[in-house]
Amino acid sequence: AQKITQTQPGMFVQEKEAVTLDCTYDTSDPSYGLFWYKQPSSGEMIFLIYQGSYDQQNATEGRYSLNFQKARKSANLVISASQLGDSAMYFCAMRRGGGADGLTFGKGTHLIIQP
Protein backbone atom coordinates (compact mmCIF):
# COMPACT_ATOMS: atom_id res chain seq x y z
CA ALA A 1 0.00 0.00 0.00
CA GLN A 2 1.08 3.53 -0.66
CA LYS A 3 1.34 6.20 2.00
CA ILE A 4 2.05 9.94 1.91
CA THR A 5 3.17 11.81 5.04
CA GLN A 6 3.12 15.58 5.42
CA THR A 7 4.41 16.46 8.88
CA GLN A 8 3.68 20.21 8.85
CA PRO A 9 -0.01 20.87 9.57
CA GLY A 10 0.53 24.63 9.30
CA MET A 11 3.23 27.15 8.39
CA PHE A 12 3.55 30.92 8.63
CA VAL A 13 6.03 32.56 6.26
CA GLN A 14 6.92 36.16 5.51
CA GLU A 15 6.14 37.42 2.03
CA LYS A 16 9.04 37.10 -0.45
CA GLU A 17 10.75 34.37 1.56
CA ALA A 18 11.30 30.88 0.14
CA VAL A 19 9.16 28.06 1.55
CA THR A 20 9.82 24.34 1.76
CA LEU A 21 6.87 22.02 2.31
CA ASP A 22 7.83 18.53 3.39
CA CYS A 23 6.55 15.28 1.92
CA THR A 24 7.71 11.72 2.45
CA TYR A 25 6.21 8.69 0.81
CA ASP A 26 6.21 4.95 1.12
CA THR A 27 5.71 2.51 -1.73
CA SER A 28 7.05 -0.82 -2.90
CA ASP A 29 6.39 -0.02 -6.56
CA PRO A 30 9.52 0.68 -8.64
CA SER A 31 7.60 3.07 -10.88
CA TYR A 32 5.50 5.89 -9.48
CA GLY A 33 4.68 9.55 -9.90
CA LEU A 34 4.63 12.33 -7.33
CA PHE A 35 2.35 15.37 -7.54
CA TRP A 36 1.76 18.58 -5.62
CA TYR A 37 -1.58 20.38 -5.52
CA LYS A 38 -2.71 23.72 -4.11
CA GLN A 39 -6.19 24.19 -2.65
CA PRO A 40 -7.21 27.80 -1.95
CA SER A 41 -10.17 28.55 0.28
CA SER A 42 -12.41 28.41 -2.78
CA GLY A 43 -11.97 24.63 -2.75
CA GLU A 44 -10.59 23.92 -6.22
CA MET A 45 -7.55 21.62 -6.37
CA ILE A 46 -4.88 23.16 -8.61
CA PHE A 47 -2.10 20.99 -10.05
CA LEU A 48 1.35 22.53 -9.45
CA ILE A 49 4.13 20.12 -10.35
CA TYR A 50 4.93 16.48 -11.18
CA GLN A 51 8.00 14.26 -10.66
CA GLY A 52 8.40 10.76 -12.09
CA SER A 53 10.33 8.17 -10.13
CA TYR A 54 12.77 7.64 -13.00
CA ASP A 55 13.32 11.33 -13.74
CA GLN A 56 16.97 12.28 -13.28
CA GLN A 57 16.35 16.00 -12.85
CA ASN A 58 14.25 17.71 -10.19
CA ALA A 59 11.05 19.12 -11.66
CA THR A 60 10.57 22.90 -11.88
CA GLU A 61 7.52 24.98 -12.86
CA GLY A 62 8.00 28.72 -12.52
CA ARG A 63 8.38 29.52 -8.81
CA TYR A 64 7.76 25.89 -7.86
CA SER A 65 10.45 23.23 -7.70
CA LEU A 66 10.42 19.73 -6.34
CA ASN A 67 13.36 18.54 -4.25
CA PHE A 68 13.26 14.83 -5.05
CA GLN A 69 15.46 12.56 -2.94
CA LYS A 70 14.61 9.05 -4.00
CA ALA A 71 16.79 7.19 -1.50
CA ARG A 72 15.17 9.11 1.35
CA LYS A 73 11.71 8.81 -0.24
CA SER A 74 11.10 12.50 0.02
CA ALA A 75 9.58 14.94 -2.45
CA ASN A 76 9.57 18.39 -0.88
CA LEU A 77 7.95 21.34 -2.62
CA VAL A 78 9.95 24.57 -2.71
CA ILE A 79 8.20 27.87 -3.45
CA SER A 80 10.60 30.69 -4.20
CA ALA A 81 9.77 34.34 -3.43
CA SER A 82 6.43 33.63 -1.76
CA GLN A 83 3.44 35.84 -2.46
CA LEU A 84 0.26 36.58 -0.50
CA GLY A 85 -1.69 34.58 -3.09
CA ASP A 86 0.28 31.47 -2.16
CA SER A 87 -1.71 31.18 1.07
CA ALA A 88 -3.60 27.89 0.73
CA MET A 89 -3.58 24.19 1.61
CA TYR A 90 -0.89 22.21 -0.17
CA PHE A 91 -1.19 18.49 -0.81
CA CYS A 92 1.44 15.97 -1.82
CA ALA A 93 0.13 12.97 -3.76
CA MET A 94 1.40 9.81 -5.41
CA ARG A 95 0.26 7.41 -8.08
CA ARG A 96 1.82 4.06 -8.80
CA GLY A 97 2.96 3.75 -12.38
CA GLY A 98 1.45 1.68 -15.13
CA GLY A 99 -2.20 2.64 -15.00
CA ALA A 100 -4.76 5.34 -14.53
CA ASP A 101 -5.19 4.77 -10.83
CA GLY A 102 -6.31 7.55 -8.58
CA LEU A 103 -3.82 9.52 -6.54
CA THR A 104 -3.10 8.86 -2.86
CA PHE A 105 -2.97 12.15 -0.95
CA GLY A 106 -1.31 13.33 2.24
CA LYS A 107 -3.17 15.30 4.91
CA GLY A 108 -1.85 18.60 3.62
CA THR A 109 -0.03 21.67 4.93
CA HIS A 110 -1.85 24.94 5.54
CA LEU A 111 0.49 27.69 4.36
CA ILE A 112 -0.14 31.29 5.38
CA ILE A 113 1.95 34.05 3.83
CA GLN A 114 2.21 37.15 6.01
CA PRO A 115 2.86 40.66 4.62
Added chain:
Amino acid sequence: ETGVTQTPRHLVMGMTNKKSLKCEQHLGHNAMYWYKQSAKKPLELMFVYNFKEQTENNSVPSRFSPECPNSSHLFLHLHTLQPEDSALYLCASSQGKPDPNSPLHFGNGTRLTVT
Protein backbone atom coordinates in the same frame (compact mmCIF):
# COMPACT_ATOMS: atom_id res chain seq x y z
CA GLU B 1 -12.80 28.68 -15.91
CA THR B 2 -12.15 25.12 -14.86
CA GLY B 3 -12.19 22.34 -17.48
CA VAL B 4 -14.08 20.18 -14.98
CA THR B 5 -17.52 21.43 -13.94
CA GLN B 6 -19.44 20.13 -10.94
CA THR B 7 -23.06 20.82 -10.04
CA PRO B 8 -24.52 21.70 -7.68
CA ARG B 9 -21.90 23.67 -5.71
CA HIS B 10 -23.85 23.19 -2.48
CA LEU B 11 -26.39 20.57 -1.48
CA VAL B 12 -28.34 20.05 1.73
CA MET B 13 -30.30 16.84 1.99
CA GLY B 14 -32.13 14.80 4.56
CA MET B 15 -31.18 11.23 5.33
CA THR B 16 -34.17 9.87 3.42
CA ASN B 17 -33.66 11.95 0.27
CA LYS B 18 -32.25 10.86 -3.07
CA LYS B 19 -30.04 13.27 -4.97
CA SER B 20 -27.34 13.19 -7.62
CA LEU B 21 -24.07 15.01 -8.11
CA LYS B 22 -23.00 15.78 -11.65
CA CYS B 23 -19.55 16.19 -13.16
CA GLU B 24 -18.61 17.13 -16.72
CA GLN B 25 -15.13 17.46 -18.18
CA HIS B 26 -14.25 19.41 -21.32
CA LEU B 27 -10.63 18.27 -21.56
CA GLY B 28 -10.97 15.19 -23.76
CA HIS B 29 -9.80 12.94 -20.93
CA ASN B 30 -10.49 9.23 -20.66
CA ALA B 31 -10.43 8.71 -16.89
CA MET B 32 -12.71 10.22 -14.24
CA TYR B 33 -12.65 10.04 -10.46
CA TRP B 34 -14.74 10.76 -7.37
CA TYR B 35 -13.01 11.86 -4.16
CA LYS B 36 -14.40 12.67 -0.72
CA GLN B 37 -12.75 15.41 1.35
CA SER B 38 -13.66 15.55 5.03
CA ALA B 39 -12.22 17.94 7.59
CA LYS B 40 -8.80 16.93 8.91
CA LYS B 41 -8.60 13.83 6.71
CA PRO B 42 -6.68 13.15 3.52
CA LEU B 43 -8.69 13.09 0.33
CA GLU B 44 -10.30 9.68 -0.01
CA LEU B 45 -10.53 8.09 -3.44
CA MET B 46 -14.00 6.64 -3.97
CA PHE B 47 -14.32 5.52 -7.60
CA VAL B 48 -12.26 5.45 -10.79
CA TYR B 49 -13.57 5.10 -14.34
CA ASN B 50 -11.48 4.45 -17.45
CA PHE B 51 -13.21 4.68 -20.81
CA LYS B 52 -16.58 4.48 -19.02
CA GLU B 53 -15.64 1.28 -17.18
CA GLN B 54 -15.33 1.28 -13.41
CA THR B 55 -11.81 0.19 -12.51
CA GLU B 56 -11.67 1.05 -8.82
CA ASN B 57 -14.14 1.06 -5.93
CA ASN B 58 -12.48 1.71 -2.60
CA SER B 59 -14.96 -0.07 -0.34
CA VAL B 60 -17.49 2.70 -0.70
CA PRO B 61 -20.90 2.05 0.96
CA SER B 62 -23.68 1.15 -1.45
CA ARG B 63 -25.61 4.33 -0.55
CA PHE B 64 -23.16 5.97 -3.01
CA SER B 65 -23.78 4.80 -6.56
CA PRO B 66 -21.62 6.11 -9.44
CA GLU B 67 -22.61 6.28 -13.08
CA CYS B 68 -20.42 7.08 -16.09
CA PRO B 69 -22.49 7.20 -19.30
CA ASN B 70 -19.55 8.45 -21.39
CA SER B 71 -15.98 9.69 -20.92
CA SER B 72 -17.13 13.27 -20.38
CA HIS B 73 -19.80 12.77 -17.73
CA LEU B 74 -19.78 11.28 -14.27
CA PHE B 75 -22.57 11.12 -11.72
CA LEU B 76 -22.74 10.19 -8.06
CA HIS B 77 -26.19 9.08 -6.96
CA LEU B 78 -26.90 9.48 -3.26
CA HIS B 79 -29.58 7.79 -1.16
CA THR B 80 -30.23 7.27 2.55
CA LEU B 81 -27.04 9.07 3.52
CA GLN B 82 -25.74 9.51 7.06
CA PRO B 83 -24.62 12.76 8.73
CA GLU B 84 -20.99 11.55 8.57
CA ASP B 85 -21.28 11.63 4.77
CA SER B 86 -21.28 15.42 4.95
CA ALA B 87 -18.13 16.52 3.09
CA LEU B 88 -16.74 18.15 -0.04
CA TYR B 89 -17.09 15.78 -3.00
CA LEU B 90 -14.53 16.38 -5.71
CA CYS B 91 -14.63 15.12 -9.26
CA ALA B 92 -11.46 14.87 -11.34
CA SER B 93 -10.35 13.71 -14.77
CA SER B 94 -7.06 12.72 -16.39
CA GLN B 95 -5.73 11.37 -19.67
CA GLY B 96 -5.60 7.91 -18.15
CA LYS B 97 -4.01 5.09 -20.13
CA PRO B 98 -1.60 5.12 -21.95
CA ASP B 99 -0.34 8.18 -20.02
CA PRO B 100 -0.47 6.94 -16.41
CA ASN B 101 1.36 9.90 -14.92
CA SER B 102 -0.85 12.64 -16.28
CA PRO B 103 -2.11 14.89 -13.48
CA LEU B 104 -5.68 14.90 -12.27
CA HIS B 105 -7.69 18.01 -13.05
CA PHE B 106 -10.28 18.75 -10.40
CA GLY B 107 -13.62 20.51 -10.35
CA ASN B 108 -14.63 23.00 -7.66
CA GLY B 109 -16.47 20.34 -5.72
CA THR B 110 -19.94 19.93 -4.25
CA ARG B 111 -20.29 20.81 -0.56
CA LEU B 112 -22.76 18.24 0.79
CA THR B 113 -24.52 18.59 4.12
CA VAL B 114 -26.66 15.71 5.38
CA THR B 115 -29.19 16.69 8.04
